[in-house]
Amino acid sequence: MAKMIGAKILVESLIREKVEVIFGISGGAILPVFDVLYDAPIRFILTRHEQGAAHMADGYARATGRVGVCMATSGPGATNLTTGIATAHMDSIPIVAITGQVPTYLVGNDAFQEADVTGITRPITKHNFLVKDVKDLARTVKEAFHIASTGRPGPVLIDLPKDVQIKETEAEFPREVEIRGYKPTYFGHPGQIKKAVQMISKATRPVIYAGGGVIISGASKELIQLVEKTSIPVATTLMALGAFPENSPLSLGMLGMHGTEYANYAIMDCDLIIAIGARFDDRVTGSLDKFAPEAKIIHIDIDPSAIAKNVQVDIPIVGDVKNVLRELNKIVKKPAISGWLKQIGEWKKNHPLTYKRNGKLKPQYVVEKIYEVTKGEAIIATEVGQNQMWAAQYYQYTKPRTFLSSGGLGTMGYGFPASIGAKVGCPDRMVFDIAGDGSFQMNIQELATCVHNKIPVKVAIMNNGYLGLVRQWQELFYKKRYSAVSLAGNPDFVKVAEAYGAVGIKVEKEEEVVPALKKAISIDKPVVLDFLIEPEENVFPMVPAGAPLTEMLRGLA
Amino acid sequence: MKHIINVLVENKPGVLARISGLFSARGFNIESLAVGETENPDTSRMTLVVEGDDRILEQVTKQLHKLIDVIKVADFVGEKPITRELLLVKVSLTKGTKPQILQIVNSFPEARIADVGEKTITIEIVGEEDRIKTILDLLRPLGLKTLSRTGRIALPRGSK
Ligand SMILES: Cc1ncc(C[n+]2csc(CCOP(=O)(O)OP(=O)(O)O)c2C)c(N)n1
Ligand SMILES: [Mg+2]
DSSP, rough: OOOHHHHHHHHHHHHTTTTTTEOOOOOOGHHHHHHHHSSEEEESEEOOHHHHHHHHHHHHHHHSOOEEEEEEEETHHHHHHHHHHHHHHHHTTTTEEEEEEEETTTTSSSSSOOOOOOHHHHHGEEEEEOOOOOOGHHHHHHHHHHHSSSSSSSEEEEEEEEHHHHHHOOOOOOOOOOOOOOOOOOOOOHHHHHHHHHHHHOSEEEEEEEOOHHHHHHEEEEEHHHHHHHOOOEEOOOOGGTSSSSSSSTEEESSSSSSOOHHHHHHHHHSEEEEEEEOOOOHOOOOOOOSSTTOEEEEEOOOOGGSSSOOEEEEEEEHHHHHHHHHHHHHOOOOHHHHHHHHHHHHHSSSSSOOOOSSOOOOHHHHHHHHHHHHTTTTTOOOSSSHHHHHHHHSOOOOOTTTEEOSSSTTTHHHHHHHHHHHOOOOOEEEEEEEEEHHHHHHHHHHHHHHHHOOOOOOEEEEEBBBBBHHHHHHHTTOOOOOOOBOOOOOOHHHHHHHHTTTTEEEOHHHHHHHHHHOOOOOOOEEEEEEEEOTTTTOBBBTTTTTTOOOOOOOOO | EEOOOEEEEEOOTHHHHHHHHHHHHOOOOEEEEEEEEEESTEOOOOOOEEEOOOHHHHHHHHHHHHHEEEEEEOOOOOOEEEEEEEEEEEEEEEEEHHHHHHHHHHOOOOOOOOOOOEEEEEEEEEHHHHHHHHHHHHHHTEEEEEEEOOOOOOEOOOTT
């Protein structure tokens, strides 16, 4: 066996995990690793902020289904990663973050650039490691990738003190991992599945409520089969957009706070909810006391702690969604629900998702045109705010892993770096970041990263000059007292783009939208599209926080 | 309701913080927590006594299970496990109180004298919760000065 230093063992382990790209920034406490990376067959993308690196690893993971990797130095490098790690944690995204740490003999001494990184990240990682002995390193990396990518996935952090990076040892790379405290349940209990089949066959007003778990588990095909066999309509969460084709007549689109009226009516009026890889988040259920009063609930999830957390469940099924649906599909029977489907058809006809066109530039219109011009084939990342909701509502998602958005944490600044990570993982796909003018500025520095590395993502800023979603809440619930929501002082985004060496296009009128989008797509460079939209446009429908889902505010007179 | 929860964990640094973090993040006060190595030096057993809403505690128990370093979780709800706790109690010693103190110690097999000083006597008590409470209630009026307790440990009864 060859002797290797820790840094070499780390990089060798990453190669064995088939890591093709790392996003990050170096620094004193991780220099030995960067020295090994210098001639390693792994692409390193130097970002301009560690938060960007973490979101890029996350976007890469969401778009490809593989583990994303980011790297930073100790102290400030590591603390800058934390927003990205927490974002991945809330949405169950597999990333591995590697941080340098001060040497073991200084740990706990308030050494230069020291932070208790395993302490800080404990509640925002699925697991983390401080490696104090180089002999543990290879196994730790193997375990980290295993834990990140299996069960309910999530971020794992490895904190690596500098002296461990340069310590030599006989390198031994394990092939398998065996962690006695970590045994996810992959297969659903057959008895529970049978009970579910019976309950489904007796339902008269069933709805499938699909969550991000369907995408994570790769179970879209199985979900489509279930719907083909039963004709049960499907509402998806924000995280599940693309898990079920929205152009299907049985798609209800998104449910919840900014969901479609018909999805919310259906879930509130149904007699059976089949929740699949979803967690009954408060943005989805509205007031819990009044949520779906007549519904029985079947809940399928790989994470037993997600089941019966917020609502009482009649039939819990713990297991990987894909496996459970496969078994369920073998024996499921079609319920008699023609009356229910007719009712849903009426809701859809009478309460469609619409907005008012008035000659001004409407964000909804822009998103619709992005859908048309990309033929629905793009990967869409979003920022957070109104832009995110319009992107969710007005683009029709038909395939999994095409909508990347910070659902759980709601992190402004997520979308742009995530789009870069997605484009790195899927270079042949068109990738758009549907952005807000506020959010984009939270990681705007990554323009340098994508220009320099020739990663031609397109940023479509829904520029309303406001922290728009907050302004909307202030308009509706605080008597229009606009407190610190104006973004007066915004830069000229076209000039900013150009300064970084990207292309900038300003769009002020409806008729300019399609030509601008076509031009952006035809240019093989990062492009920033600055859409000057109607400043006080709102997102509707909207269920006020804490209200039942039936109490939707509508924007149209 | 009060829950006694046993958690079998990897004997590693940081594990205690992960576990207590799950409780503190929800604003739960851990009434007592005892940790020690088990028959296998790789693992430790923690016994937590917590008071709280049953549904939330069930949720916390599930989340304990999710921790990678947790091997097994047992909530003894609805069972009567064997429990023990060790206390050291300093009681003031005067001519007047000495016979009473000795009488209490002698009438409870759970109590023993651990140390005698000029002004205080230190009593060691090992036992179950209600017996401990009875003894403390008797000692308190005699001038209970310092009390230190280990927290309860628990194991199931019989051959389980
Ligand atoms: C990092 C962070 N800070 C604050 C918030 C609170 N917040 C939610 S939406 C929003 C406004 C977003 O503004 P912008 O990006 O311009 O999007 P818009 O709503 O105008 O489309 C704010 C401040 C957040 N989600 N994330
Ligand atoms: Mg805005």
